[in-house]
Amino acid sequence: MRIAMIGTGYVGLVSGACLADFGHHVTCVDNDAAKIEALRGGAIPIFEPGLDVLVASNAKAGRLSFTTDLPAAVGEADAVFIAVGTPSRRGDGHADLSYVYAAAREIAGALRDFTVVITKSTVPVGTGDEVERLILEANPAADIVVASNPEFLREGAAIRDFKFPDRIVVGTDDERARKLIGEIYRPLSLNQGPLMFTGRRTAELIKYAANAFLATKITFINEIADLAEKVGADVQEVARGIGMDNRIGPKFLHAGPGFGGSCFPKDTRAILKIAQDHDVPLRIIEAVLAVNDTRKRAMARKVSNALGGSLRGKTVALLGLTFKPDTDDMREAPSIPLVTGLKDMGAQVRAYDPAGMEQARQELPDIDYCDDPYSCAQDADALVIVTEWVQFRALDLAKLKDVLRQPVVVDLRNIYRPEQMAAHGFIYESIGRGTVHD
Numbered sequence: 555m556r557i558a559m560i561g562t563g564y565v566g567l568v569s570g571a572c573l574a575d576f577g578h579h580v581t582c583v584d585n586d587a588a589k590i591e592a593l594r595g596g597a598i599p600i601f602e603p604g605l606d607v608l609v610a611s612n613a614k615a616g617r618l619s620f621t622t623d624l625p626a627a628v629g630e631a632d633a634v635f636i637a638v639g640t641p642s643r644r645g646d647g648h649a650d651l652s653y654v655y656a657a658a659r660e661i662a663g664a665l666r667d668f669t670v671v672i673t674k675s676t677v678p679v680g681t682g683d684e685v686e687r688l689i690l691e692a693n694p695a696a697d698i699v700v701a702s703n704p705e706f707l708r709e710g711a712a713i714r715d716f717k718f719p720d721r722i723v724v725g726t727d728d729e730r731a732r733k734l735i736g737e738i739y740r741p742l743s744l745n746q747g748p749l750m751f752t753g754r755r756t757a758e759l760i761k762y763a764a765n766a767f768l769a770t771k772i773t774f775i776n777e778i779a780d781l782a783e784k785v786g787a788d789v790q791e792v793a794r795g796i797g798m799d800n801r802i803g804p805k806f807l808h809a810g811p812g813f814g815g816s817c818f819p820k821d822t823r824a825i826l827k828i829a830q831d832h833d834v835p836l837r838i839i840e841a842v843l844a845v846n847d848t849r850k851r852a853m854a855r856k857v858s859n860a861l862g863g864s865l866r867g868k869t870v871a872l873l874g875l876t877f878k879p880d881t882d883d884m885r886e887a888p889s890i891p892l893v894t895g896l897k898d899m900g901a902q903v904r905a906y907d908p909a910g911m912e913q914a915r916q917e918l919p920d921i922d923y924c925d926d927p928y929s930c931a932q933d934a935d936a937l938v939i940v941t942e943w944v945q946f947r948a949l950d951l952a953k954l955k956d957v958l959r960q961p962v963v964v965d966l967r968n969i970y971r972p973e974q975m976a977a978h979g980f981i982y983e984s985i986g987r988g989t990v991h992d
């Protein structure tokens with residue numbers, strides 16, 4: 555099977571490398587010549603554990619190559635994946651489809667025999683129809699089927715998610731395309747990854763509905779955490795207790811500072827726009843977005859409260875800046891509104907992140923960056939755990955207490971136990987763990 559992967563961003567690069575690892579011949583295409591040159595030299599432009607090794611081994615085996623020559627890659631492909639970016643359009647929150655449509659037009663001119671064109675980018679419902687229309691308009695003789703195959707990768711766990719998926723959603727009613735895509739993913743059936751065939755529009759909606767549902771689940775437990783704090787209950791136990799019900803499930807019930815990243819905020823905004831265009835109010839998802847935005851801003855107040863209500867003249871040390879561990883991605887990270895809030899309240903802010911400091915400097919140029927957790931905590935009035943990097947899970951608590959000016963720890967990810975922190979003499983605040991004991 556010969557595959558062309560258009561777009562070497564996060565989804566394109568991970569999918570391309572994994573499909574090559576299944577034994578297919580994959581050509582990754584990008585119009586950024588410098589990026590292609592770097593990839594050919596083995597440099598991986600994103601931070602994803604294991605991706606460098608996967609790319610190198612498949613490139614060496616001759617199954618994975620990189621080019622700017624889209625027509626050549628498409629011309630010899632059985633399947634062409636469109637995996638270009640669909641950022642939020644400035645101003646209105648709609649997904650910006652200009653890259654998808656540009657790719658469709660370019661593909662149209664390069665098609666030879668029967669080809670399945672598969673959108674992997676997250677696109678609004680109906681985009682597959684438009685991609686098909688654009689291709690046939692530019693090349694009326696083209697023998698194509700346009701299918702939707704949304705991606706459910708999590709950053710930091712993308713290779714595992716690709717190789718051991720809960721499901722693969724394939725949206726097309728065309729039997730030839732179903733067969734070909736089934737063939738592409740055949741190696742996965744060995745890992746029990748079930749293929750779900752459905753209509754194209756349905757597949758497009760599944761992607762948005764899945765992300766909106768997960769964002770809702772997180773927001774739900776975050777609100778329950780606020781209540782738990784007030785009534786003296788422990789949200790971790792509540793999550794465990796409700797998650798043991800199979801109908802609810804234990805995942806995505808970890809309370810925290812609010813969701814961020816490249817998908818949940820963008821996709822919840824986009825599904826709301828789609829719904830508005832169709833005059834269907836999605837009030838639950840509207841509330842999820844609003845609650846999440848407010849929550850991220852409220853985290854600075856939580857730090858201030860832990861320090862007695864004022865941050866003027868205080869120094870706050872942050873551990874973790876990226877939106878989650880194992881990534882250098884700062885998109886919509888809770889740390890950004892947190893830093894703004896802390897500075898607005900008069901605090902000096904310094905921070906350490908294991909992988910995200912370079913990206914963070916662009917978003918947050920006005921804070922001090924430190925080399926490790928302890929130099930970050932040195933003489934600070936409070937230490938705030940913002941991202942649950944594994945490096946922060948077993949800090950030397952005695953040393954930490956020694957270097958802090960005040961023994962205040964605000965743990966926005968609940969990676970420590972209140973009793974343990976109290977035993978070490980810390981004033982410890984976390985999320986949704988009330989202090990009233992029965």
Ligand code: UDX
Pocket residue numbers: 705706707708709710765768772805806807808809810811812813814815816817818877878
């Ligand atoms: C998400 C989806 O999981 C993935 O299927 C989709 O394709 C892309 O978007 P990702 O954004 O990489 O993946 O990360 P994820 O692990 O889902 O976390 C997203 C955000 O939710 C993070 O800010 C994370 O901290 C937060 N989160 C997640 C919680 O606050 N609590 C949880 O229980 C889970």
